[in-house]
Amino acid sequence: MGSEKPLSSPFIFITFLSLMVFYQTHSATDHNQHCPSSSCGNINHISYPFRLETDPTYCGDLRYNLSCENNISTVLYLNSGKYYVQAINYNNYTIRVVDSNLHKGSCPSLSYLQPLTEYNFTSDFLVESVYLGSYGTQSNFGYYSSDSYRTKVLRKSGKHWYIYSLSEPIIFFNCENPVKSPLYIPTAPCNNNSSRGINSYVKIGSTYDSELIDSCRIEMMVMITTLRGSQKRNNVSYSEILNELAYGFELSWLPSYGRSDEAYICYVDSSNKVHCPSCRDSWGLINTSSCD
Structure with a gap:
């Protein structure tokens, strides 16, 4: 033997x-x-x-x-900013937070607000890439973000993907000249600097180059919960925007269902169940066409 x-x-x-x-x-x-x-x-x-x-x-x-702050406030530290937790929803996988420097009913001083935009959540780009890839758009890219939170939720119904936006940016501008555009909402009387030759405005949502005005400069960008419906967006007042700021903004914690060290994209199906397939191709690169 x-x-x-x-x-x-x-x-x-x-x-x-x-x-x-x-x-x-x-x-x-x-x-x-x-x-x-x-x-x-x-x-x-x-x-x-x-x-x-x-x-x-x-x-x-x-x-x-x-x-837990003094057993009164639940705090989330996000991008070096401090936010008070307003609600955690375990049914739709979201957490709602509000800037700790903001007080309901007051005119916020921009110098105290904590800057935050959708671009701080780089894993949102993976969500958008999966969506675009499902429609034949080039979807290979070589990086993966392990962000814990997202402002967008990827959903799938049958073979169709769609993106549900939880939160969106609002942008504060100071302009040398008065602006006549429905996109620019005057912040008076809160930020009334007209006596100093400054006109203050706020704009909802992402801003494209064509929407920027030469005489205006960006002062601050923060997040609010996404406004639904074109009528509400087109007729919103600054006082309503302040209420939205006080309400806070929502983030998705779906990434918790995937491993933090791998290229997993988590989405919700039509039954509200979470799936987290790997998105790496045979070469080890991230390929969103592999996420099905």
Whole structure:
């Protein structure tokens, strides 16, 4: 009888590593199943993927840390800014937050607002690329963003993809001359600088080069919940915009369903179930046509 060959060191190492990953994954899952929900202020039942910083390290997803301030306010730190959590919706996978420097009913000082735009959420580009790729547009690109939040939700019904926008930017302008455009909403009497030869306006949504006015400069860009319907967008007043600012803006936490170190694009189907297929092609590059 021939002697058996000993297992090679690389084989033993790979087997050991695979077992460790399997154990750690299942151990983390088991722990989360036994983690009680947390509460802070008026935000109750904080549960996976969210966690308070005081929760055990095995509870929740570390990408979704929240702070509890004096047991009154639940805080999300986002892009070096501080935001108060207004609501967490586990049915539509969203969290709504508001700038901590904003007070309802007041005229906000732009110097205190924290700048934030859709471009701070680079994983939104992956969402848009999947959507465009489904219609035959070139969809290969070589990077992947592991952002924890998105301003857009990718949905799929049958074979059709569509993008649901949760939040959109508003842009504050100071202009040397008065502007006569329905896109530019006067901010008076809140920011009335006309006596100093400055005319202040706000514009809703992303701005294209053709919509910019030479005599105007951008002062601040922040986010609000997306306004629905053309009639509402075309007839909104500055006081209504202030109410939208005080209401806050929504972000999707769908990326929590995918691995943070891989090219997963998470979408919601017509049954409101989440799917996170890998988007890497056989070359290891991100190819959105592989996301089906």
